[in-house]
Amino acid sequence: MDKIKVAVNGYGTIGKRIADAVSLQKDMEIVGVSKTKPNFEAFMALEKGYSVYSPSEKIKKMKEAGIEVSGSIEDMIGKADIIVDCTPGGVGEKNKPIYEDANVKVIWQGGEDHELAGFSFNAIANYEEAIGKDLARVVSCNTTGLCRVLYPLDKEFGVKKARVSLLRRAADPGDIKTGPINAIVPNPVKLPSHHGPDVKSVMPHIDITTTAVKLPTTLMHVHIVNAELATECNEDDIKSLLGGQSRIKFVGQGVSSTAEVMEMSRDMLRPRSDMWENCLWEDSVSIYDNELYFFQAIHQESIVVPDNIDAIRAMMEIEGEGTQSIEKTNRSMGIV
Amino acid sequence: MDKIKVAVNGYGTIGKRIADAVSLQKDMEIVGVSKTKPNFEAFMALEKGYSVYSPSEKIKKMKEAGIEVSGSIEDMIGKADIIVDCTPGGVGEKNKPIYEDANVKVIWQGGEDHELAGFSFNAIANYEEAIGKDLARVVSCNTTGLCRVLYPLDKEFGVKKARVSLLRRAADPGDIKTGPINAIVPNPVKLPSHHGPDVKSVMPHIDITTTAVKLPTTLMHVHIVNAELATECNEDDIKSLLGGQSRIKFVGQGVSSTAEVMEMSRDMLRPRSDMWENCLWEDSVSIYDNELYFFQAIHQESIVVPDNIDAIRAMMEIEGEGTQSIEKTNRSMGIV
Numbered sequence: 001m002d003k004i005k006v007a008v009n010g011y012g013t014i015g016k017r018i019a020d021a022v023s024l025q026k027d028m029e030i031v032g033v034s035k036t037k038p039n040f041e042a043f044m045a046l047e048k049g050y051s052v053y054s055p056s057e058k059i060k061k062m063k064e065a066g067i068e069v070s071g072s073i074e075d076m077i078g079k080a081d082i083i084v085d086c087t088p089g090g091v092g093e094k095n096k097p098i099y100e101d102a103n104v105k106v107i108w109q110g111g112e113d114h115e116l117a118g119f120s121f122n123a124i125a126n127y128e129e130a131i132g133k134d135l136a137r138v139v140s141c142n143t144t145g146l147c148r149v150l151y152p153l154d155k156e157f158g159v160k161k162a163r164v165s166l167l168r169r170a171a172d173p174g175d176i177k178t179g180p181i182n183a184i185v186p187n188p189v190k191l192p193s194h195h196g197p198d199v200k201s202v203m204p205h206i207d208i209t210t211t212a213v214k215l216p217t218t219l220m221h222v223h224i225v226n227a228e229l230a231t232e233c234n235e236d237d238i239k240s241l242l243g244g245q246s247r248i249k250f251v252g253q254g255v256s257s258t259a260e261v262m263e264m265s266r267d268m269l270r271p272r273s274d275m276w277e278n279c280l281w282e283d284s285v286s287i288y289d290n291e292l293y294f295f296q297a298i299h300q301e302s303i304v305v306p307d308n309i310d311a312i313r314a315m316m317e318i319e320g321e322g323t324q325s326i327e328k329t330n331r332s333m334g335i336v
Numbered sequence: 337m338d339k340i341k342v343a344v345n346g347y348g349t350i351g352k353r354i355a356d357a358v359s360l361q362k363d364m365e366i367v368g369v370s371k372t373k374p375n376f377e378a379f380m381a382l383e384k385g386y387s388v389y390s391p392s393e394k395i396k397k398m399k400e401a402g403i404e405v406s407g408s409i410e411d412m413i414g415k416a417d418i419i420v421d422c423t424p425g426g427v428g429e430k431n432k433p434i435y436e437d438a439n440v441k442v443i444w445q446g447g448e449d450h451e452l453a454g455f456s457f458n459a460i461a462n463y464e465e466a467i468g469k470d471l472a473r474v475v476s477c478n479t480t481g482l483c484r485v486l487y488p489l490d491k492e493f494g495v496k497k498a499r500v501s502l503l504r505r506a507a508d509p510g511d512i513k514t515g516p517i518n519a520i521v522p523n524p525v526k527l528p529s530h531h532g533p534d535v536k537s538v539m540p541h542i543d544i545t546t547t548a549v550k551l552p553t554t555l556m557h558v559h560i561v562n563a564e565l566a567t568e569c570n571e572d573d574i575k576s577l578l579g580g581q582s583r584i585k586f587v588g589q590g591v592s593s594t595a596e597v598m599e600m601s602r603d604m605l606r607p608r609s610d611m612w613e614n615c616l617w618e619d620s621v622s623i624y625d626n627e628l629y630f631f632q633a634i635h636q637e638s639i640v641v642p643d644n645i646d647a648i649r650a651m652m653e654i655e656g657e658g659t660q661s662i663e664k665t666n667r668s669m670g671i672v
């Protein structure tokens with residue numbers, strides 16, 4: 001079988017990680033990545049052996065800066081079976097016409113609206129619905145993290161209602177443009193936040209309310225999850241269920257903060273010190289007054305990467321079962 | 337009527353603020369404050385005209401450093417009708433025997449256990465219960481902030497259940513000893529946190545569950561409050577109720593974070609740029625799926641100060657009604 005030809009439009013925080021993860025798969029390959037600026041990421045893409053493409057009007061500038069450009073974005077799209085659009089939120093929408101012209105399959109990221117693709121994806125929650133689809137949107141890091149816990153909880157015990165406080169990092173570690181640097185920012189101030197409806201874009205029947213703040217930290221998000229379940233169960237039942245999920249990692253052993261979670265990912269020698277799994281504090285799992293509570297940390301830069309790989313397999317119909325694709329992706333990336 | 341003689345044992349973050357607030361009252365005066373170290377706070381206490389006392393074994397060292405010491409802690413206690421103990425959490429308990437020997441009334445702070453005083457105080461929630469008491473504990477900043485909103489909500493609409501995420505500042509602005517500096521720390525990891533039971537020490541019948549994290553910020557705590565109410569009501573009802581409370585301040589007008597709340601307190605020319613009121617984002621008040629949600633910011637260094645003043649009045653029986661004492665305290669401090 002020929003390998004699926006994948007192009008990554010937007011080789012930034014998410015795009016570069018997806019390109020590397022695609023390269024690890026036996027059933028797919030990268031045919032090109034796009035950059036609009038001749039920065040270190042563009043040079044490193046070339047060093048890794050990726051063909052770099054640019055918008056036509058930027059090619060001259062890129063070449064002048066020393067980047068060997070293989071062609072325009074349209075040229076790149078012409079070589080691909082499927083595009084993973086990792087351009088900044090809102091830009092992905094503007095790219096839709098060129099994808100339509102090329103009649104190519106597209107995966108957008110969570111920064112775009114659900115309506116753009118008409119289908120929102122999370123590997124564990126709705127892989128099978130994605131099979132053969134031409135357009136999909138892999139939901140954001142926060143929504144991915146919530147789907148990974150709410151889907152099994154709902155399947156096993158029924159989620160009557162979930163209430164989640166989302167504690168969001170202000171900026172990524174390599175980003176110097178934004179704050180806050182010493183404040184807590186209710187964001188959005190108007191409640192509830194859009195994250196609840198975003199979970200419903202994957203699991204429409206879930207009753208969920210979310211609130212969110214922005215914080216002066218760069219490492220990870222933290223979710224404080226509260227859920228009323230339809231079936232009586234105890235803490236061991238919850239730990240056994242969630243601990244059995246391949247993309248949920250229990251943390252403890254002196255890991256008391258997001259800083260130590262990231263230190264652990266560095267010690268695991270993960271590429272870019274990424275953490276693709278939800279990191280759930282086992283000691284925090286509590287049933288109190290008949291309601292479930294726990295803390296989990298979400299690595300915003302990398303958590304959606306394996307789900308993008310699975311979305312490619314489903315849309316390209318090279319794997320009919322979610323569990324099979326998830327296992328292939330996990331094995332290739334080293335998620336155990 | 338003679339003024340009530342108040343001594344502040346522990347002239348630190350809370351103690352120095354209470355000393356200044358006592359000095360503003362017509363019905364009380366400071367007879368002494370205590371310091372164990374000859375730092376800038378001790379020198380500034382003398383400059384303000386406070387008599388400074390020290391533990392006997394420290395007096396020599398204090399004098400050598402240039403601090404004019406008026407006597408021992410026991411000497412200070414002997415001059416007072418009531419002691420406000422603002423020593424670090426846990427130290428207040430060790431001081432109990434010297435207070436008992438002197439047969440003096442004592443107010444401890446929220447860092448001590450409820451059992452030490454056997455009575456926990458919040459001015460709006462249980463002023464009348466404090467009248468004539470010999471021992472009381474003014475609850476912590478977080479608990480004070482919660483009592484101020486939950487008490488009126490419960491009285492007016494009935495609180496069936498409250499769930500609160502407490503987002504705590506890591507350290508006070510003048511504290512350089514602690515972190516985190518770039519992380520989110522579930523704290524405590526084991527859920528629920530002790531803050532819920534602490535609210536019950538003032539309002540035993542309230543059903544409340546709390547979770548808490550520590551964050552890399554110094555300015556204020558933020559509470560994400562969720563409450564199921566027993567009576568149907570709308571957002572305007574809530575705003576009208578909470579907006580009518582003298583120690584709750586609605587914020588908006590471009591105040592989008594704790595940093596801007598603090599900037600506002602600086603512009604108000606408040607002493608030490610303190611914010612004694614709960615700062616509640618009016619735009620965040622929402623009824624969603626029949627449950628109330630809102631954000632409030634709590635200035636950990638100063639919010640308990642007016643409640644300490646009211647506790648003195650109740651315990652010394654110089655004001656029989658909470659509303660009267662609160663109004664006196666507010667007027668003296670400039671809380672409108």
